[in-house]
Amino acid sequence: MAEAVVVNNKQVVIKNYVSGFPKESDMEIITSSIKLKVEAGSKAILVKNLYLSCDPYMRLLMRSQGSDLFTPYPPGSPITGFGVAKVLESDNPEFKEGELLWGITGWEEYSLLKSTQGLFKIEHTDVPLSYYTGILGMPGMTAYAGFYEVCSPKKGEYVFVSAASGAVGQLVGQFAKLFGCYVVGSAGSKEKVDLLKNKFGFDEAFNYKEEPDLNAALKRYFPQGIDIYFENVGGKMLDAVILNMRIHGRIAVCGMISQYNLDQPEGVHNLMSIVYKRVRMEGFAVFDYYPQYGKFLDLVLPNIREGKITYVEDIAEGLESGPAALIGLFSGRNVGKQVVVVAHD
Amino acid sequence: MAEAVVVNNKQVVIKNYVSGFPKESDMEIITSSIKLKVEAGSKAILVKNLYLSCDPYMRLLMRSQGSDLFTPYPPGSPITGFGVAKVLESDNPEFKEGELLWGITGWEEYSLLKSTQGLFKIEHTDVPLSYYTGILGMPGMTAYAGFYEVCSPKKGEYVFVSAASGAVGQLVGQFAKLFGCYVVGSAGSKEKVDLLKNKFGFDEAFNYKEEPDLNAALKRYFPQGIDIYFENVGGKMLDAVILNMRIHGRIAVCGMISQYNLDQPEGVHNLMSIVYKRVRMEGFAVFDYYPQYGKFLDLVLPNIREGKITYVEDIAEGLESGPAALIGLFSGRNVGKQVVVVAHD
Numbered sequence: 119m120a121e122a123v124v125v126n127n128k129q130v131v132i133k134n135y136v137s138g139f140p141k142e143s144d145m146e147i148i149t150s151s152i153k154l155k156v157e158a159g160s161k162a163i164l165v166k167n168l169y170l171s172c173d174p175y176m177r178l179l180m181r182s183q184g185s186d187l188f189t190p191y192p193p194g195s196p197i198t199g200f201g202v203a204k205v206l207e208s209d210n211p212e213f214k215e216g217e218l219l220w221g222i223t224g225w226e227e228y229s230l231l232k233s234t235q236g237l238f239k240i241e242h243t244d245v246p247l248s249y250y251t252g253i254l255g256m257p258g259m260t261a262y263a264g265f266y267e268v269c270s271p272k273k274g275e276y277v278f279v280s281a282a283s284g285a286v287g288q289l290v291g292q293f294a295k296l297f298g299c300y301v302v303g304s305a306g307s308k309e310k311v312d313l314l315k316n317k318f319g320f321d322e323a324f325n326y327k328e329e330p331d332l333n334a335a336l337k338r339y340f341p342q343g344i345d346i347y348f349e350n351v352g353g354k355m356l357d358a359v360i361l362n363m364r365i366h367g368r369i370a371v372c373g374m375i376s377q378y379n380l381d382q383p384e385g386v387h388n389l390m391s392i393v394y395k396r397v398r399m400e401g402f403a404v405f406d407y408y409p410q411y412g413k414f415l416d417l418v419l420p421n422i423r424e425g426k427i428t429y430v431e432d433i434a435e436g437l438e439s440g441p442a443a444l445i446g447l448f449s450g451r452n453v454g455k456q457v458v459v460v461a462h463d
Numbered sequence: 464m465a466e467a468v469v470v471n472n473k474q475v476v477i478k479n480y481v482s483g484f485p486k487e488s489d490m491e492i493i494t495s496s497i498k499l500k501v502e503a504g505s506k507a508i509l510v511k512n513l514y515l516s517c518d519p520y521m522r523l524l525m526r527s528q529g530s531d532l533f534t535p536y537p538p539g540s541p542i543t544g545f546g547v548a549k550v551l552e553s554d555n556p557e558f559k560e561g562e563l564l565w566g567i568t569g570w571e572e573y574s575l576l577k578s579t580q581g582l583f584k585i586e587h588t589d590v591p592l593s594y595y596t597g598i599l600g601m602p603g604m605t606a607y608a609g610f611y612e613v614c615s616p617k618k619g620e621y622v623f624v625s626a627a628s629g630a631v632g633q634l635v636g637q638f639a640k641l642f643g644c645y646v647v648g649s650a651g652s653k654e655k656v657d658l659l660k661n662k663f664g665f666d667e668a669f670n671y672k673e674e675p676d677l678n679a680a681l682k683r684y685f686p687q688g689i690d691i692y693f694e695n696v697g698g699k700m701l702d703a704v705i706l707n708m709r710i711h712g713r714i715a716v717c718g719m720i721s722q723y724n725l726d727q728p729e730g731v732h733n734l735m736s737i738v739y740k741r742v743r744m745e746g747f748a749v750f751d752y753y754p755q756y757g758k759f760l761d762l763v764l765p766n767i768r769e770g771k772i773t774y775v776e777d778i779a780e781g782l783e784s785g786p787a788a789l790i791g792l793f794s795g796r797n798v799g800k801q802v803v804v805v806a807h808d
Binding site: 356386 | 718722731734739747
């Protein structure tokens with residue numbers, strides 16, 4: 119039996135739990151080694167990581183306290199996240215050597231994945247592989263589930279999306295436009311606002327940082343009120359949106375990125391308006407909708423191929439650029455979906 | 464043609480908009496006069512008011528600012544609210560002289576009701592007439608709609624009700640027990656807690672005023688978490704409940720009585736937990752469910768007659784006692800549904 123090859127494995131390790139705004143120095147790049155061999159009977163697969171996804175929820179795993187959805191990263195270990203990887207070795211009948219997949223992997227060059235649960239085989243490679251960290255992966259499914267399943271949209275409804283140029287928001291807006299809704303997005307720079315209007319086809323967009331009174335801004339963009347709010351930010355924006363919802367409006371709560379670096383989240387004061395307007399506000403988690411991934415691909419792939427849906431990525435080259443790319447999410451540095459390239463193939 | 468009889472008409476008039484905690488002196492009793500005659504062609508009905516209902520939402524009509532649901536009471540006018548009345552004269556084919564009804568009427572001895580929209584004929588009089596201000600009226604329908612329609616309960620689920628001995632809460636708890644759920648209620652005195660456990664059959668109950676840490680109290684009563692929360696109070700209680708919801712839990716938001724006397728509502732900080740737990744939180748208004756009133760009566764009337772559902776009222780005698788009874792809701796003075804008797808027949 120041939121001796122297994124042992125190679126260097128660069129990793130992004132979290133040094134300790136993080137409170138407040140995360141810094142690059144909360145993580146470090148180390149080099150360990152890994153045996154390029156899967157133990158027989160282990161059902162594990164060994165993968166080479168190609169693209170890693172920077173997602174806001176990862177901040178919640180840097181806390182000392184977990185939640186029902188999130189178990190904290192153990193300090194001293196490589197962080198994990200969604201990624202695209204190539205199978206190098208497999209002891210699992212579901213995946214064969216050379217196949218491509220997306221799902222949770224490590225922030226490192228090679229990962230030994232002990233379970234294949236939550237991993238999806240990549241069957242369509244005529245689109246950029248990195249898309250499986252975004253439009254064709256978890257963020258895409260999140261936009262799909264939140265907009266179609268949670269919000270039950272109707273043609274002609276008024277839709278507002280916050281963090282609208284991000285990995286999820288840009289898709290929600292495009293889904294809503296394709297569906298025949300009126301869509302306004304908010305983002306944090308002129309460049310992003312231009313993107314929303316000129317590239318993603320939002321009807322309107324505004325820079326929330328230039329709006330001292332969010333309630334007034336929303337009244338300006340939605341004089342008739344909001345039917346559907348896709349919530350990505352929380353805090354003051356949510357409070358202002360609630361005041362502007364229409365009767366029987368729906369709020370899909372995907373995340374609240376503005377709150378993740380605060381020790382004590384901001385208070386939301388206007389909840390009584392969800393009674394006045396009979397609003398449904400619903401938190402959701404993408405994995406509850408994973409069984410619909412096939413249906414989702416059937417909807418999205420043709421739209422990508424025909425250029426009816428577009429996707430903007432912000433690509434950081436090299437695993438070393440990972441920590442800066444990840445923390446950049448929280449200052450809004452990225453324009454579009456933030457991806458880290460570990461290797462191109 | 465006979466001259467119409469003109470009689471004195473005692474009324475409860477609101478003097479001005481109210482901010483902060485309402486006082487008896489915000490209202491006054493005046494005596495005006497009314498012609499006991501309905502103009503031909505007016506489609507109006509003239510009623511003698513028998514029972515008036517004190518409901519928390521009435522506080523919201525005392526504000527200067529309205530909302531989509533509530534138009535403020537005009538200062539100097541008699542207030543309005545749900546009541547049981549007898550038809551004295553009718554120009555409307557839907558109601559005949561001598562018939563009984565419930566719906567929105569004035570806080571006065573006699574009211575000229577210009578529209579019959581939202582008025583329900585009382586067909587069953589083998590139960591106390593005052594019940595049509597409560598268990599068989601708007602609060603009963605509210606409990607029914609919120610529990611069955613908004614919360615979609617499943618047998619064996621864990622249900623929490625705040626303001627649980629009130630007009631709505633006592634019913635929600637009993638509906639939940641009949642349905643096969645585990646039910647805990649909170650209230651503001653030992654007497655009310657005893658009522659919940661001994662009269663209404665709640666599995667457990669506690670006095671929220673004696674719980675310095677509501678989160679800890681809820682963890683004690685729901686070590687496995689809460690599937691359904693029937694929200695009547697808002698503020699700190701809601702914040703604590705959100706932390707204790709189970710995955711895919713539901714919160715029916717009926718009202719937030721703890722917030723109605725505040726100029727600036729308290730902030731709710733834990734909303735991110737509705738993502739962690741994939742919770743649905745839904746505001747509702749009873750009148751959206753009025754078409755189901757017949758179905759509701761079919762469920763509730765037999766249960767009342769067989770003694771399977773019980774209802775506790777706090778009866779104030781005389782229109783003069785109205786202002787004190789109404790403001791008593793906000794200090795929790797009432798034990799059970801607060802009713803004002805204007806006349807017994």
